[in-house]
Amino acid sequence: MRTSLHYKEPQSILNKGTGFLSGYTHSLNPYAGCAFACSFCYVRQMPVSLFRQQEWGTWVDVKQGAAEVLRRQLRTAKKKGPVTIFMSSSTDPYQPAEHKEGVTRSLLETMVEEPPDFLLVQTRSPLITRDIDLLKQLGERVRVSMTIETDRDDMRKLFSPSAPPIAARLRALTALSEEGIATQAAIAPLLPSSENFPRLLRQATGRVCIDDYFNGDGSGGKRTQRLGLENLYRKHGLSEWYHPDALQTVIERIRGEFRDGEWLVSQEGFEP
Template structure:
């Protein structure tokens, strides 16, 4: 898919944490738009996407000069109290354009020098391992949350064909964990998976967070429903997975492998 980047110079980069992110003082998005174009992404239903005259996944705004803006805002915010940051809430900080633009890395460089009290780094990209050197400098102040919705790559291809392969994400998560960086696997939203999914995740991390469309989209599943996902599940004979009961099935499987304090339900698992 061809991506049309635009370059913007933001006046602010830290946004107040609200709603789902109310446990954080701020959210931080290095880009606007996301080339991974996941079929279930809630941002598809937000004004930033609806008012754009281009399909979601075909455009990305690159925030030039973001590091300088963050440095200024971060210093001011830290004078007022604790600073906890969720990166990112409406884009993937390690989508393909990050290879070239390095916006996310520049922001981590600032945070290594001016550490927030906590940073949750949410991604589905193995590119995050490139920045292990900076993540280590943040020590206990950072957790990398790697989205791994399923262990079945054919399900990944069905729902998120432009996203990185599951095997690559698992290798990246394992590497981060072995490097001593706090990690978790975010099964969010959960997709059809195999019975061995818990064992697969256990080899990569000791913490998981589980979520589904009906709890995680902020509207009891209505916002996701408008994306037409129900028909996609029906078309492929997966109706049982597009139901609240699927969450209970996956939780039961995970509880056999992950103990109390190692598995969480969203939003608890994303809290600082």
Template sequence: MANETYKRTHPKTISNKGTGYLSGYSHTLNPYAGCSFSCSYCYVRQMPISLFRQEAWGSWVDIKQDAAKLLRKELVIAKRKGPVTIFMSTSTDPYQPVEHKEGVTRSLLEAMVDEPPDFLFVQTRSPLVRRDIDLFAQLGDRVRISMTIETDLEDIRKQFTPEAPPIAARLKTLQLLRDADIPAQATIAPILPSSEMFPKLLKPLVNRVCIDDYYMGDGSGGKRTRSIGMESIYARLGLEDWYKPDAYRSVYDRFVEVFPAEQVYISQTGFEP
């Protein structure tokens, strides 16, 4: 999105307690606030972090200063209390375009290499994640990269997430992660209209797939998604059937024809440590 506003902030803490949908994690971690990808369906649009800002969601990103310094301290304290499992990130993509220049996420990963958590889950849709393969390799089986690929159809991607990275670049990134033996999964969340070839496209790249939709995954049974008018996009495209609560079933059925059933997860189970 053009004319984005960037602001440097100085938070007192960098990690938060895992709650609700992510109660399986001891902590959540957001290197940035806001998100340049501005996905039409993003449930964060309806959360206080977005509602209390005067700027449109997608037009601003806050860059958290001294993030790694804070995390190093917090990790030491947290590890004394028990297992530390981290979900990065819940309300932003840790690989914002500005990460190329700022390196906040990379600095956090460097801190975690020095003071490893028991498990780190990295949720992104950005091919920039490939830059940090060297650090993921040092974390070994303590890390899992979750690459969002909602559809295999680029024209659909452009209708719903025009500011997000192209599908081909995300697929290439999964290939690079696989070649480097970095644990990774493809996350079809939320499901968007896709082709019958989608499972075969992912089969050589991952051995783990998570399928989620608006109703299971937006934290409010689909209410947040309805309130931002997603149904109108489906109606405009003549794809209303894909918006129904049972639409995920046909996608799931396609995937279990190609993947072993134990490699295909639905909603929350696919995000757990």
């Protein structure tokens, strides 16, 4: 799938944390749109996608000058109280465009100079290891949440073929952890996986967040239902994984490798 880049100059870059992200004061999206184009992405059903009238994954807006806008907004926000930021809620901050555009890196540089009280970086891209130097400077103020929905790359290819391979994400998560950066693996949304999945995650991080369509799409699974995913599961003989009981199956497996407090479910796992 080819993705076209469009350049925008935003007047604002920080959005108020609401709904699933109500534990944060702000969300931050370096881009609009996402080239990873995951089939299960809830953003497909949001106005930013629906009003675009272009297929999700075929366009990305690059927010030029975002660092200076963030600097200004951060200074104002910090005068009002603690600032906690979720990056990103409706795009991946390390999607392919970031290689050349560097918007996310520029935002991290700004946050090193004007640090928020807490920053969670949510991505599924190994490119984040490029910015280990900046993440280390943020110290205890940052946590990296690496999306690893499954240990089966055949499932990755079925549900999100444009997203980075599972093995590369595991290596990146391990590298971040070894550098002393706080990390977690986000099994979100959980996809069909093997019993060995928890052992692989244990080697890469000490914390796991598990989420599914029924808890995490903001509508009890209704938004995901409109994406037609249930038919995809059925077509490939995976119907038992498109059910709330699948969450408990994965939780029981995770408990074999992670202690209580090291694994969390849905919104709690993404809180500051």
